[in-house]
Amino acid sequence: MRAHPSYTKIRLIQVVGFFITLVVVFAALTVMFEMMRSSDVLPKTTWLPALTGAIAAVLVVWGIWWAALLPRRTRALGYSLRPNHLMARQGLLFRHVTSIPYGRIQYVDVDSGPLERAHHLVRLTIRTAGVTASKVTLYGIPTERGQQLRELLIRRADERMAAL
Numbered sequence: 001m002r003a004h005p006s007y008t009k010i011r012l013i014q015v016v017g018f019f020i021t022l023v024v025v026f027a028a029l030t031v032m033f034e035m036m037r038s039s040d041v042l043p044k045t046t047w048l049p050a051l052t053g054a055i056a057a058v059l060v061v062w063g064i065w066w067a068a069l070l071p072r073r074t075r076a077l078g079y080s081l082r083p084n085h086l087m088a089r090q091g092l093l094f095r096h097v098t099s100i101p102y103g104r105i106q107y108v109d110v111d112s113g114p115l116e117r118a119h120h121l122v123r124l125t126i127r128t129a130g131v132t133a134s135k136v137t138l139y140g141i142p143t144e145r146g147q148q149l150r151e152l153l154i155r156r157a158d159e160r161m162a163a164l
Contacts, residue, residue, distance in 0.1 A: 001141075
């Protein structure tokens with residue numbers, strides 16, 4: 001199953017907010033350094049205003065690129081329930097597939113932030129009894145399906161643990 005399409009909107013709001021904050025900070029630094037330079041607090045030949053302005057420009061370009069890839073990155077999120085394990089996948093350029101045996105599952109948490117609640121979505125965080133990849137998060141799951149999935153994973157984990 002893939003992440004719900006509304007999850008793209010949530011991620012877009014988060015990414016745009018983050019990049020706007022960064023650009024505003026660097027733009028304010030540019031103005032501050034320019035004012036300090038014009039009032040002779042900084043030497044006239046200082047490169048700080050140009051550097052902070054260039055960083056702000058790079059952040060704008062990076063933010064546009066990041067936002068453009070969000071729909072594809074969201075479609076790359078998914079999971080599959082198999083008879084003996086849960087498969088989780090993520091990543092667009094560097095794809096990552098994790099297989100979690102039900103018997104290794106220790107905790108299943110259902111979380112949601114304000115944007116996710118507004119779109120009736122949750123995140124499932126699955127913690128396992130391993131050292132590497134001991135936590136896997138499934139994003140953009142409808143609320144009702146998330147609760148059902150949590151109960152199913154806990155039940156299957158209990159069954160597998162009882163068999164040991």
